[in-house]
Amino acid sequence: MRRHRSSLGALLHHVHVSGPLSRAALATRMGVNRSTILALTAELVAAGLVSEQPPSGTTGAGRPSLVVRPSPRFFVLAFDVAVDRLTAARVGLGGTILDRRSAPRSRIGVDLETVVRKLVSLGRSLIDAAPPATVCVGIGASYCGMIRPGDGMVRYGPELGWVDQAFGAELAKALDLGLPVAVGNEAHLGAMAEHERGAGVGVPDLIYLHGDVGVGGGILVGGKLLGGDAGYGAEVGHMLVNPVDGRPCLCGSQGCLEAETGEYALLAAAGRAPGPSGAGAVRAVARDAVTGDPAAARAVAEIGDWLGIGVANLINLFNPGVVIFGGMLRDVYEAAAPQVAARIARHAMPVSRERARLRLSALADDATLLGAADLGFAALLADPLTTPALR
Amino acid sequence: MRRHRSSLGALLHHVHVSGPLSRAALATRMGVNRSTILALTAELVAAGLVSEQPPSGTTGAGRPSLVVRPSPRFFVLAFDVAVDRLTAARVGLGGTILDRRSAPRSRIGVDLETVVRKLVSLGRSLIDAAPPATVCVGIGASYCGMIRPGDGMVRYGPELGWVDQAFGAELAKALDLGLPVAVGNEAHLGAMAEHERGAGVGVPDLIYLHGDVGVGGGILVGGKLLGGDAGYGAEVGHMLVNPVDGRPCLCGSQGCLEAETGEYALLAAAGRAPGPSGAGAVRAVARDAVTGDPAAARAVAEIGDWLGIGVANLINLFNPGVVIFGGMLRDVYEAAAPQVAARIARHAMPVSRERARLRLSALADDATLLGAADLGFAALLADPLTTPALR
Numbered sequence: 022m023r024r025h026r027s028s029l030g031a032l033l034h035h036v037h038v039s040g041p042l043s044r045a046a047l048a049t050r051m052g053v054n055r056s057t058i059l060a061l062t063a064e065l066v067a068a069g070l071v072s073e074q075p076p077s078g079t080t081g082a083g084r085p086s087l088v089v090r091p092s093p094r095f096f097v098l099a100f101d102v103a104v105d106r107l108t109a110a111r112v113g114l115g116g117t118i119l120d121r122r123s124a125p126r127s128r129i130g131v132d133l134e135t136v137v138r139k140l141v142s143l144g145r146s147l148i149d150a151a152p153p154a155t156v157c158v159g160i161g162a163s164y165c166g167m168i169r170p171g172d173g174m175v176r177y178g179p180e181l182g183w184v185d186q187a188f189g190a191e192l193a194k195a196l197d198l199g200l201p202v203a204v205g206n207e208a209h210l211g212a213m214a215e216h217e218r219g220a221g222v223g224v225p226d227l228i229y230l231h232g233d234v235g236v237g238g239g240i241l242v243g244g245k246l247l248g249g250d251a252g253y254g255a256e257v258g259h260m261l262v263n264p265v266d267g268r269p270c271l272c273g274s275q276g277c278l279e280a281e282t283g284e285y286a287l288l289a290a291a292g293r294a295p296g297p298s299g300a301g302a303v304r305a306v307a308r309d310a311v312t313g314d315p316a317a318a319r320a321v322a323e324i325g326d327w328l329g330i331g332v333a334n335l336i337n338l339f340n341p342g343v344v345i346f347g348g349m350l351r352d353v354y355e356a357a358a359p360q361v362a363a364r365i366a367r368h369a370m371p372v373s374r375e376r377a378r379l380r381l382s383a384l385a386d387d388a389t390l391l392g393a394a395d396l397g398f399a400a401l402l403a404d405p406l407t408t409p410a411l412r
Numbered sequence: 413m414r415r416h417r418s419s420l421g422a423l424l425h426h427v428h429v430s431g432p433l434s435r436a437a438l439a440t441r442m443g444v445n446r447s448t449i450l451a452l453t454a455e456l457v458a459a460g461l462v463s464e465q466p467p468s469g470t471t472g473a474g475r476p477s478l479v480v481r482p483s484p485r486f487f488v489l490a491f492d493v494a495v496d497r498l499t500a501a502r503v504g505l506g507g508t509i510l511d512r513r514s515a516p517r518s519r520i521g522v523d524l525e526t527v528v529r530k531l532v533s534l535g536r537s538l539i540d541a542a543p544p545a546t547v548c549v550g551i552g553a554s555y556c557g558m559i560r561p562g563d564g565m566v567r568y569g570p571e572l573g574w575v576d577q578a579f580g581a582e583l584a585k586a587l588d589l590g591l592p593v594a595v596g597n598e599a600h601l602g603a604m605a606e607h608e609r610g611a612g613v614g615v616p617d618l619i620y621l622h623g624d625v626g627v628g629g630g631i632l633v634g635g636k637l638l639g640g641d642a643g644y645g646a647e648v649g650h651m652l653v654n655p656v657d658g659r660p661c662l663c664g665s666q667g668c669l670e671a672e673t674g675e676y677a678l679l680a681a682a683g684r685a686p687g688p689s690g691a692g693a694v695r696a697v698a699r700d701a702v703t704g705d706p707a708a709a710r711a712v713a714e715i716g717d718w719l720g721i722g723v724a725n726l727i728n729l730f731n732p733g734v735v736i737f738g739g740m741l742r743d744v745y746e747a748a749a750p751q752v753a754a755r756i757a758r759h760a761m762p763v764s765r766e767r768a769r770l771r772l773s774a775l776a777d778d779a780t781l782l783g784a785a786d787l788g789f790a791a792l793l794a795d796p797l798t799t800p801a802l803r
């Protein structure tokens with residue numbers, strides 16, 4: 022019975038991640054025969070979770086394998102609490118962002134109550150705008166800090182100054198949709214999303230670096246998110262890279278990767294003041310460096326040097342198949358690729374780096390949001406027929 | 413059938429790791445009923461792999477649960493190629509070192525052919541001294557370098573200057589016992605051994621640091637060895653900790669954890685010349701630091717500072733349950749614990765370090781050798797009834 026439920030979930034997961042797939046393709050991917058696919062699909066059709074249609078462009082020859090599509094009826098709410106903005110989205114089964122709302126964070130304050138109130142307002146407006154007969158089956162949230170697994174407690178979020186704030190529970194209560202809110206660290210979720218449908222598909226050993234004022238990391242080891250003893254693994258931003266004269270870090274230490282490569286370091290090195298939009302200011306420096314602004318070019322080279330040291334260390338430690346640069350680090354890496362490559366060549370062991378590729382995030386600014394959406398879909402995918410929303 | 417074989421292997425693994433266990437204890441550990449244990453044990457008894465005996469000190473009351481013991485008939489050869497010595501041992505089912513031979517490495521040269529010849533001589537003398545009717549069921553080897561999984565190729569061993577040497581294949585051929593030689597990185601094997609029967613039992617997220625002239629690492633994530641994309645994970649010794657004025661490292665970089673905390677750094681900081689026995693010289697500095705020699709105390713404090721930075725980084729990255737200091741790092745950590753603790757307090761995130769314990773290796777100098785022995789036993793434990801030696 023458990024096995025059957027997990028097969029239903031696996032099939033639904035395939036069409037959720039890859040979009041419409043023929044029965045034949047599903048049989049191949051799942052390693053089962055077509056009669057099993059037929060039976061599983063029939064149950065999911067009966068529950069309204071998928072539909073079956075002839076493939077488009079079918080010719081008269083032979084009997085075409087029907088295409089299984091995720092139903093447009095089911096969606097999740099996905100929230101993203103980044104340092105400089107709040108985002109909410111309605112994301113459909115299949116991983117499509119159907120609707121989104123956002124607010125710059127700096128205008129609305131940073132305490133738990135204010136953030137939750139604003140997220141609720143964004144979420145309610147999404148629900149109100151949803152087509153009739155659609156159903157919210159889950160809620161996921163990405164947060165820029167260290168999250169306790171299980172209850173979505175923010176243990177530590179230095180950029181917003183949060184310590185032990187019951188974010189997941191408070192957001193669920195205030196939304197009042199009868200659904201829990203699953204919360205994850207933004208870079209952990211970005212790593213999962215890039216692995217499911219981005220620059221890390223098919224790569225089980227993957228490092229995702231996320232720039233969002235600070236620097237976060239999500240690491241997959243053997244296809245599984247590195248949680249560690251209590252779920253707080255991959256605090257890449259607080260790896261000490263400059264112990265001798267490091268810049269002070271929000272965490273209280275100095276010389277952390279985040280302190281040397283984050284937004285504040287880049288702007289300071291370029292002689293620019295921090296502005297309301299971190300992402301915009303970082304992109305401007307990266308762009309100006311490429312187009313020949315000397316101060317911007319020096320700043321990017323300096324930050325790229327430290328980023329390269331951090332990446333070299335991660336390659337030595339994790340022997341990853343791919344390192345993905347996400348968030349603001351996409352822009353930094355694009356501009357500073359030579360410095361990063363030089364540091365890797367100098368400090369990463371040849372055997373450790375011989376197969377490691379460096380890539381830009383394919384999901385760009387949506388990586389963390391799509392990761393949050395997948396958290397929201399997790400219960401449905403684990404057990405498609407008994408999710409509360411279907412009862 | 414596969415399921416049954418893996419249950420037989422699981423039972424044998426329990427008595428291999430824990431020693432004699434009652435049927436009742438086995439039933440509890442394996443989560444199966446006693447009639448299943450009875451059936452599995454009967455098959456293993458028939459194959460001569462275990463015996464059943466009444467427990468010692470049985471009173472008359474009730475029917476005692478028979479105790480299942482690993483048979484003394486089966487052993488593996490375990491080899492340990494460390495930087496300054498070669499060791500070979502006969503290790504019995506149950507993990508007991510029954511006999512051992514060793515040779516200082518510096519007297520015999522470092523090329524593949526010489527090392528293999530010496531290991532074969534040590535191994536043959538162990539086989540010759542083995543009691544009649546005992547059987548060698550596997551061969552495992554620990555090597556101080558980066559090992560390709562599958563064929564035991566040494567990709568890189570900076571201390572011995574090896575690059576792409578077919579160590580596993582050559583040792584198997586020269587031993588001519590009709591058995592393959594399974595080779596692993598010394599710190600990877602130390603980590604596994606400490607997890608199975610040492611300071612990391614029951615801790616699925618574990619970091620083992622091994623000092624052997626250089627510094628190696630073995631990391632368990634969720635109970636599994638971190639291999640990474642191609643098996644070369646956890647090159648902890650080449651994490652850059654001192655990018656500004658780091659000591660040169662054998663790998664060609666500078667400021668690596670190994671360059672700042674290894675044997676040569678400690679001896680140089682203490683103003684002592686490297687001698688033939690690295691372990692002895694390191695122990696002498698650590699001992700002299702504790703008993704008040706000022707130069708030794710300064711050296712230990714300096715090295716402990718860098719070691720603490722490395723450990724703080726690892727705690728941030730892995731959120732481990734335990735960090736274990738093995739090999740020469742046992743002595744260094746014992747003498748430099750205050751410096752390590754201070755660096756962790758300063759650089760590791762409070763949430764990341766709140767549950768992390770620091771421990772000395774429980775298996776001491778035998779950690780890597782016992783890890784190699786377990787590699788040798790792996791085939792037997794995976795499928796106890798069809799191991800070649802039993803046919």
